[in-house]
Amino acid sequence: GLEIVKALRERVVGDRGRENEKNVGPRHAAPLQVRIGIHTGLVVVGEMGAGDTREPMAIVGETPNIAARFQEIAKPNTVVLSAATHQLIEGYFVCQPLGAQSLKGVMTPVELYQVLGEGPAHNRLEVAGTRGLTPFVGREQELGLLHECWQQATEGRGQVVLLTGEAGIGKSRLVQALKERIAGESVTYLEASCSPYHQDSALYPAIELSQRVLRFQQGGSLEEKLHKLETSIVGAPGRMPPHEIVPLLASLLSLPLPDRYLPLTLTPQKQKEKTQAALLTWLLQETDRQPTLLVWEDLHWADPSTSELFGLLLGQVPTSRFLVILTFRPEFLPPWTSRSHGSPKALIQRICKKRRNS
Numbered sequence: 001g002l003e004i005v006k007a008l009r010e011r012v013v014g015d016r017g018r019e020n021e022k023n024v025g026p027r028h029a030a031p032l033q034v035r036i037g038i039h040t041g042l043v044v045v046g047e048m049g050a051g052d053t054r055e056p057m058a059i060v061g062e063t064p065n066i067a068a069r070f071q072e073i074a075k076p077n078t079v080v081l082s083a084a085t086h087q088l089i090e091g092y093f094v095c096q097p098l099g100a101q102s103l104k105g106v107m108t109p110v111e112l113y114q115v116l117g118e119g120p121a122h123n124r125l126e127v128a129g130t131r132g133l134t135p136f137v138g139r140e141q142e143l144g145l146l147h148e149c150w151q152q153a154t155e156g157r158g159q160v161v162l163l164t165g166e167a168g169i170g171k172s173r174l175v176q177a178l179k180e181r182i183a184g185e186s187v188t189y190l191e192a193s194c195s196p197y198h199q200d201s202a203l204y205p206a207i208e209l210s211q212r213v214l215r216f217q218q219g220g221s222l223e224e225k226l227h228k229l230e231t232s233i234v235g236a237p238g239r240m241p242p243h244e245i246v247p248l249l250a251s252l253l254s255l256p257l258p259d260r261y262l263p264l265t266l267t268p269q270k271q272k273e274k275t276q277a278a279l280l281t282w283l284l285q286e287t288d289r290q291p292t293l294l295v296w297e298d299l300h301w302a303d304p305s306t307s308e309l310f311g312l313l314l315g316q317v318p319t320s321r322f323l324v325i326l327t328f329r330p331e332f333l334p335p336w337t338s339r340s341h342g343s344p345k346a347l348i349q350r351i352c353k354k355r356r357n358s
Contacts, residue, residue, distance in 0.1 A: 001079035037070025038081040069103040083111040158317035194301035202305040248278040291321040300332035
């Protein structure tokens, strides 16, 4: 919803600029605006109608009707949602209460919220942390193993931990406990997660991670984002130079490339390979600054390009100040368990089995 509002504003600004250049344009044209309403609940989806009015994917029910009412009362270029939706996204987005509103066709007033922007939380534990987490008990041995791996990583002996278990078993909570234990140390946190909705989107988790590391702000200009990318890339002996990294990552992040860079003229396969190498160089330069904890969750939903990226990354970990923690469900069979610098698969399985039996 926020992206729709942003895209429409950019389009209106672009159209105005072109009209000014031509010194012509509609005399009484009103600016194009959008209002978005979101509600959560059950709906029925299916074919409806007959003859020429047949609709193959109609959505009916109270939920879309209520969302349409929100849209009607929303201010131009805003996103308004219900309390039911707000409960699901609270912490992930910053919202402003609009109070209870009386809606046509709805018996009781409905609490509404306006979405102002994205919030600081990126996972459910960060959201829960704002309210206070329950005490962490019964996992001292597993936490001690993770902390030992972290200490080895800070000494330049990079470590990889494969943490597996069913959904809800406590994988993320264990990682959170490690973060709390090393909070007073010099450490760079890099966190990403794969999504079931983006299993066909190449390197989607890496793109999301890059945007967070670069602190891209919603509504920020493309030129500003490119500047942040350029200033984050530094040269390092034996690695890809910045003038090669920037065009590759700019393309990955859909940023315009200035004339001072040579355009990319690579085959799709070659560009993918060089983009993965650029990402590795960028990640490894973080460990040159200080020890780095990279947590990548839900690897069972990784797209093929992301899986390839991990295969390349794990080969670079042993000589870096990296602790890489990969979490996934038991049905995923990682191809990296034979690497000597990774935690033995049997050890991780024993940890998770103990958790299931407790």
